[in-house]
Amino acid sequence: MAELLQMRDIDKAFAGVSALSGVSLEITPGEVHALIGQNGAGKSTLIKILTGVYRRDGGTVVFNGTESNISSPREAQDAGIATIYQELNLVPLRSVTENVMMGYEPKRLGVFVNWKEAHKRSREILARFGIDIDVRAPLGSYSTAIQQLVAIARAVSLNARLVIMDEPTSSLDASEVEVLFGVVKGLREAGVSVLYVSHFLDELFEICDRVTTMRDGRTVDCRQIAETSKLELIASMLGRDAADIAQAGMTEFGRDEISEAKGEILLQADGVSTGPRLNGFDMTLRRGEIVGLGGLLGAGRTEAARAIFGVDALTEGQITVKGSDTKLKTPAAAIAAGFGFLTEDRKAEGIIPDMSVRENLTLALLPRLRKGGQIDRAKEREIVEHYIKALGIKTANMEQPIRELSGGNQQKVLLARWLAIEPDVLILDEPTRGVDVGAKREIQAIIRDSVANGVGVVLISSEFEEIVEGADRIIVLNEGRIVTELTNPGITEEALVRALAHTEGQAA
């Protein structure tokens, strides 16, 4: 069959760092093609090249039989490539009709919009997808699912040949997902191709024909979905051998130096829920141990961390701190109780970009630096100097704005921010994401040392090596629930991957 889209040997580098190298992707007409891979595998970059947001450095793109050089999203749209983003790019306050017809409204005398005709046409377009709604109502008055379908309807009405869907189900509930799948199948029957990006692997088996896996900026394989399994897909995403993973459950590769004699219980969570993303979470954390939270993206790991730190209110369950019943209802209370939380999103929830290294480092410590309302400058400088030296933070001086530091050094400052409060519990969400290899090892060493000093650590990491080598126990989550707990000895990458694959299997 003639391919609709052929991308061959695509290369792309950002500031000399390769993001894609030799990537190939082929989609046939009327095919639903899945694209999977871990965070940072290069999926978004590939899509952005396809839709003209980025320019490729090398390789060829043939779309619809002609070599194409799409250089803007508008050109992509004109060529017949429509993208349905997670964040919908529609206008929620305007009517459904306006959203469907925008830019292509039927006109009277070439000037005035013929609204009667416009409403009629948009009703017809939506009817083809089995949607029967009041097209005069504002789009925002409908659910996310309907809005997404309207976006798809608009795309298809503009003669799209290829619809790209980026995590389309991440904000939909089960029945809405069914409606969406119906539409995707309808597209397939109409000969429209779909590139379907999702981290929910079960979905793929329901609606996709083929699946391309990306890893570290390369496309590693392309399979018929009917001839593969979830285990194989996960193995291919992670770059492990499926047969090994299948056997690994019986072997015990655990660390030898297991920290026995654990200290007092620092934290106990019983049946904690904060909403649909975290449901019935239990955990115990003792002094001097690292408890890992395992799971794929969206499994509820960050939600668990936020619940423990008092950011999100508990709808059910309770958290006991050092045996006492005090509830940590705010981050301020958690910090006062000796908790630190290194957040995943360093830019939005970590650093204050315009403030200096000194000011950033001591923000959480401020209540303790007060001397009669004033900041004790001498003590502040002393603490900052100590941590800059102890953690090897590379900065011109402590007054340098933190935004001028490298990612790894920013992360060290944030780590120092929490170490400075001399915490009992450190919650670390992706502590080494986006930092270079050298800084990564240094940060891991800092974590190890503080655990040796009696700190209890909750570790979230998408890097399997990190969580497997670091954690004494791993609580594996899927869709907000605990599916299993791995205990040392017995924590191996293979065991963890198996646990994840297993949860994927159960989730359906």
Next chain:
Amino acid sequence: MLDANAFDLRQYLSRNPQSVAVWVALVALILFGLLRYDNFGSAYNITSLLNYNSMFIIISVGMCFVIMTGGIDLSVGSVAAFTSVIAAYLSPYGIEVALPGAILAGIGFGAINAFSIIVLRIPPFIATLATMLGAKGGALVISGAQTISVDWGSNFTKMGMEKAFNILPWSIVLVGFVVIMLWFVLEKTTLGRTVLAIGGGPDASVLMGLKVNRATAFVYLLSGACAGLAGAILASGFGAGQPLEGIGWELSAIASVVVGGTLLTGGLGSVTATVAGALLLGLVFNILNFENGRGTISFSAYWQMVIRGVFLFAVILFQARVTAGRSARIKATS
């Protein structure tokens, strides 16, 4: 207790490139005035300039705190008009009552703003716009839309018209004292650093356990209090409560803050540069008056506003150039 490096000009300039422009412009304008006009440097000109602008300085500094949190306070002009009427009504009881009364009334409006923004979660622009209209109407209601004369027999008029120790008008001394206090709060206290942190990263600030709501309430109460003080100075200096004054003051204050290099998005700001910004705006009028006095060219009041606008634009452009040049250098080195 003195810091090891109490003040390092080079470090100040390298950390606050956005404030460089206002200082350069201010110094240039002063030099220009001194060289061109005979009486520019006279004690009379300096004190009358400061006296008239003390109201704008104090409102701008209050505004600066609000803007550093990423907020805005549009109500300050109306609140100053309202509190000038309050001060005039209270003037027979002396400055001991009229001054605190006006400030308290200002704090009252600040409390309404803080409540709307923090508890009702109304965006600052809308919340303070409503207070602006309310205060303006309120000022007209309580005064019957008339200027309310102060009691000339009481000591209230001393504040705006007499000099402390025969050197500077009381209003300037008072405003100077408050400005120094607020500089101290911003630079030296945990409260000041919290204000900056909120503007720089609201989510991060909550996650660091900072008292975000308390600091947000503080800045709106402070801005209200500053407007109240400005109202009292207005009534005292002009001998009457002025319900129709204050129109556009909020925009002048915002202009002073922005010219001083404070980011409208919050997170970065300076009390001293804001004062410089307010003085700069006042100085432009002052110099245009001198120019008119020379008789060669004559600018009407309307043209003066146009010229002030053009001047403001030039300073901001200069400021953007300095800041952009600096970030380009940072990119090149990293």
